[in-house]
Amino acid sequence: MFIAQTLPTVTSSWYLSLAALLFAIGAVGLLVRRNPLVMFMCVELMLNAVNLTFVAFARSMGDLGGQALVFFVMVVAAAEVVVGLAIMVALLRRRPDATTADDVAALRG
C-alpha cells in the first residue's frame, strides 16, 4: 500500500517513452556495435519498440486496428531476419575471417 501511494499512475505515455528509449537503444546499438548478429538484434529491438508504440496508442485510443498492425510487423520482421541471416551465412562462407562488420569492407572508393 505504501508503494502504491508513492508511485504515479502508469499512463500510455510511459509505454511510449519506454518504446522511444528502446528504439533509440536499437538505433544507437546498430550504429555502434560491429558484430553482425548484435546488429540484427538491434534491428529487432527497434521493430519491437515500434510494436510497443502501436499497442500503446491503440490502447489509449481504444482502436483495435493498431493492435492488429503488430502482427504485420512481426511477420515482416521474421521475413527480414530469415533473409538477413541467409546473407550473413553466405558472406561468412566466402570470408570466414569476417567476424565484425568492419571486416566486410572490400568495397570502397
Next chain:
Amino acid sequence: MSMFLAAAETASTPFPHLLTLLVLVPAVGSAVVALISKQRPDVCRQAAFLFSATAGALAVYLLWNFDVADGGFQFVESTTWVRDFGIGWRLGVDGISLFLVVLSGLLFPFVILAITPEHDPKPYYAWLLLLQAGSLGVFVALDLFAFFVFFEIVLVPMYFLIGSWGHGNRTYAAMKFFLFTMFGSALMLVGILALVATAADAIGAGATFDIRELAQADLATNTARLIFCAFALAFAVKVPIFPLHTWLPDAHTEAPTAGSVILAGIMLKLGTYGFVRFGLYLFPEASRWAAPVFLTLGVVGILYGAVVATMQRDLKRLVAYSSVAHLGFIVLGTFAMNSQGVTGGIMQMVNHGLSTGALFLLVGMIYERRHTREIAELNGLQRSAPIMAAVFTVVMLSSIGLPGLNGFVGEFLILNGTFIANRWYAVIAAVGVILAALYLLWAYQRVFHGTPRSVENESFADLRLREGLAVGALLVPIVVLGVYPKPMIERIEPSVAVLLEHIEARTGVAPAEGPTAERSTVEELFGAGHGDDASHGANAGKVDK
C-alpha cells in the same frame, strides 16, 4: 516528322517549310553519313558535301526570296511541339538572322570541301552535319525551347570535333568548352522558364515559349533584370565576353582547322546573336540598364584581346585572341542600342566569320605543312609561297578593318553607333583598331617577311589549287561586302529598325541617334571615301522605314 509538317502556317511562304527543311537536311544527312560504310571515306565526303550544300542552296534560296522591305519575321512556321507546356516548333528569319543563316548554310559545305580530316572521316562528317543543323536551328528558332535545344545541342558535335580530331591537349580543351558553355546555359534554362512563367502571369494566358508573345509581356522591372542576367550569362560565355573567355583560346588552339573555322565563323555568333535576338528583344529595359556593363566589358575585351594577342607566340592562339577583341566590337555595337551600332554588330558577326574563318584556314594550311604554329619557327614564307602571302595579307587587312574590305564597314558602323551613344567608349575602342593592326601586321611580318632561315621554310609549298579555291571562295565576299555593302545593310536595317521601335515602345526611351554632324565627323576620321558607301547604305535603310 509528319507531326511537324502537319499544321504549319504556310500561307505567306513561297516555299512551304523552307526553314524546317533547312534544319532537317543536314540532320538527316548526318544520319545518312553515319550509315555509310567506314571503308568508303570518299562516299562519306561526297554525301556530306551534298547534304550541307543542299542546306546552303536552301539558304541562298531564302536570301533570294527575302523581302527586303519587310522588317518582321518571314518564312514563319509554327507547329505545336509539346502542347501542355506551350512549346512549339516556331521558326522564322528576319534581317538580323538572315545573313547568319546564309553564313551557316555556306560555310559548312565550304569547310567540308576545303579540309580533309586527318583520320576517321566518317564520324567527322557526321558531326559536322549535325553541327550545321544545330547552328541553323539556333538562328531560325522563334521559340525559346527550340532555341535552347539547338543552342545546347551544338555543344555535342563541337565537343567531339575538338576532342577527337584536335591537337595537343584536346580532351582538356573539349571538356572545358563543354562544361563552360553548359554552365552558362544551365542558368539560362532557369531564366527561360522563369520568363515563361512570369509572362504567362502577366499576359494572363497559358504558358507559351513563343518569343513574339513573350516580348509583349509586361514584367516587373527587377524580375526582368534578373532573368536578363540569366540569359546574359549564357550568351556572355558563348561570345565570349572578357572575364568568361578562358575556354576560347584553348578550344580554338586545340581544335582541328575545320573546328576552328566553324567555331570562329558560327559558334561564337550564337552568343552575340543571342544578345540581339533574346537580350534586346525580350528585355529592352534590362538591356538598357545593363548596357554600361556590357559596353565596358566590350571595350575591355577589345583592349585585352589585342594586348594578349600581341604577346602570343602561337599563331593560332594569336588569331583566337584577336577573336576576343573582335567580339568585343560586336558587343559594343549591340549595346550601343541604336541603328548604326546594332546593324554594324550584325554585319560584323558575318564579317568576323569570314575573315577569322579564313585566317584559321590559312593557319591550318601552314600547320599542315610545317607541323608547328610557333611564330618563331616560321619565317620568310613570302619567298616560297607568294600567293599564300598575298591571300594572307588581304584576309589580315580585312580583319584589321581596312577600308574597302568587309571588316571596315562593320567596325565603322559600330564605332559610329557607339560614338553616338557614348563617345568615350568609341574613343577607347578605336585604340583597339590600331592595336589590331599592330599585332596582325607584326605577326605577318615575322612569319612572311625576311629570308627563310631553315630548310623547311625554304621549301614551304605554296597554295595548291584546291586550297586556293577554298580561300578564294572566302575572299570573294570579303571584297564584295567591303566594296558594296548596301544589299546587306538594306536587308538588316529594317529589322533593326523594328527591333529599336520595339525597344522604344517598351522602354519609352528613344535610341541615341546622334545628329548628322557628329556622324560625319566620324566618317572623316575613318576616311570618307568608303565611309560614303557605308553611310549611304545606312541612310538608304532609314529611308525604307
Next chain:
Amino acid sequence: MSLLASLAAQAAQPVTPVTSVLVETPSVDWWGLLPLILLAAPAMVLLHASSLLRRVFRGFYATASVGIAGTAAAFAIVQWFRVTDLDGGRGPYTTVASAYTVDGYSVFITVVLCVAVIVSSLVADGYLRREGLDGAETYALLLLSASGGVVMASANDLIVLFLGLEVLSIPVYVLAASHLRRSASQEAGFKYFILGAFASAFFLYGIALVYGATGSTNLGTIRQTLQDDPFVDGGALLLAGAAFLLVGFGFKVAAVPFHAWTPDVYQGAPSPVVSYMASGVKAAGFAGLVRVFDVTLAGQVRDWQPIVVGLAVLTLLGGSVLAVAQTDVKRMLAYSSISHAGFLLVGVAVASPEGAAAVLFYLAAYGLMIGGTFAVVTAVAGPGEQATGIDAFRGLGRRQPMLALGFTVLLFAQTGVPLTSGFFAKFGVIKAAVDGGWYWLAAVAMLSAVVGAFVYLRLVVAMFMVEDIDPHHGDGDVVAATPAPVAMPAALTLALAATVVATLVVGFLPGLLTDLAGDAVPVVLATLP
C-alpha cells in the same frame, strides 16, 4: 489505487462479447488488383516450376520473366484507360477497405516497374549464363520485388505502404547478394540489408507516430483529420512521425545524408540487379514519397517543405560532387543516381501537381536510361565483373562504335543534353520548381547538373578521345594490344537498343510522355467510407 489493482481494472474493462459468427469482409475489386496478381502469382509459379522442370530451353526463364512483366504492363495499360478517363470510364477508385488505390498514378508507376523488370531481365539473361548462375530465382525475385513496388505505388494506407516497401526490398537484398562466387556481391547484400532494415524500422516508427497523432493509418483519413484540425495533437507527434517517414524514404531513394550504402551496393551487386535498383526501387520509393508527402500531408507543406528542399540540395550537390572523384564506373553511376534522386526530390519538394507529374516523367525516362546504361556496364565488365574501371571503356568507340554510340546517347541523356529524354525530365522538374517560385533551387539543380556532366563526359572521352593503349598505363607492363571485344548477347543488345531508341524518341517528342504523366496526376486519395 494500487498498481496491481489498476492493472486488474484495466484487464477487467468490458469486452463486447462476439455473438455473431458472420464476419463482414471488405469487398475486393480483383480486377483492380490484377497487375499485382499478374506479377506475384506467376513469379511463384516460375520459382516452383524451376525446381520441377528438368530441362528448359536456353533463356526460358528470362523469356518467362519478360512475358510476365509484359502481361502485367499490358493489363495495367488497359486499366489506365478506364482509370484516367474521368467522363466515360470508371475514374480512380479504392478497394480492399480503401487500403489500395487504383488511379492513374499507381498505374503509371506499375508500368514503369514492369519496364524496369523487363530491361533487367533482358540484361540478366546473358549475365547469369556468363556467370554460371542461370536459374529462375533472379527473375522470380525481380517480379516479386516489382509486385511490392506496385503495392507501394497503390497503397492508400501506411501499413500497406510498409508491406509494399518490404516486399519490394527483401527480394532486392537477396538479389544484391545473389552472385555466389563474388564476395563483393554478398558484402553488398549485407550492407544493403542492414541499412535497409534500419530504414524500415525508422519508417515503421514514423507510421506508429503518425498513427498516434491522427488515430489512423489510412492516408485518406489522415488527410481528412488534418484538414479538420491542422494542429492535431499539437503537431509535434505528427511532425516527428513525418520526419521518421522521411528518413525511411530517404534511405530507399538514396538521398544524402542517407546515401552511404549506395556506392558500395551498386559496386558490389550484380549489374542487372543494380539496373533494377536504380530504375524500379527508385520509382517505387518516389511513388510512396509523393503520395505520403505531396498528397496526404499537403496541408503541412510549410512544415516539411524546408526539410525536403534541404535534402534535395544536399542530394544534388553531394551526388554530383562525389561522383567526380570516382574511378569505378559502377560507383560513379551510383553517385550520379544519387544526384538524379536530388532532381526528383526537387519535384517532390515543390509540392504541386506539376512537380508530381515531373517526377513521374523523370522516373520513366531515368528508368530507361539507367537500364540501358547498366546493360552496357554489364557487357563491358566481362566475366566476374572484373572490368568496371573507367579504363575498361578506353577506345571502345573505335572497337565497337555502335555500342559506344548507344552508350554515349544514354550518357548524354543523363547529362541532360537536349533531344534526349533526360533533358526533358530535368526540364520538367526545373519548370515545376520555377513555377512554384523556387528559383534558387532550380539554379542549384542546374548547376549540380553541370558538375555531374563532368562524370559522363569523362566516360565519353575514354571511349572516343584517347588511344587504345596509354603508354603511361600500369607499371611499365605492356598492356594487351587490343582488348577482347565486348560480348553482346542478343537479349542485352535488344535491351540496349530499345532503351536508346526510347530515350531519343521521348527526347524528340516529349509530348508523348508529358501527356501521360499529366493525366496520372492529380493523385486521388479516398477516405474511409
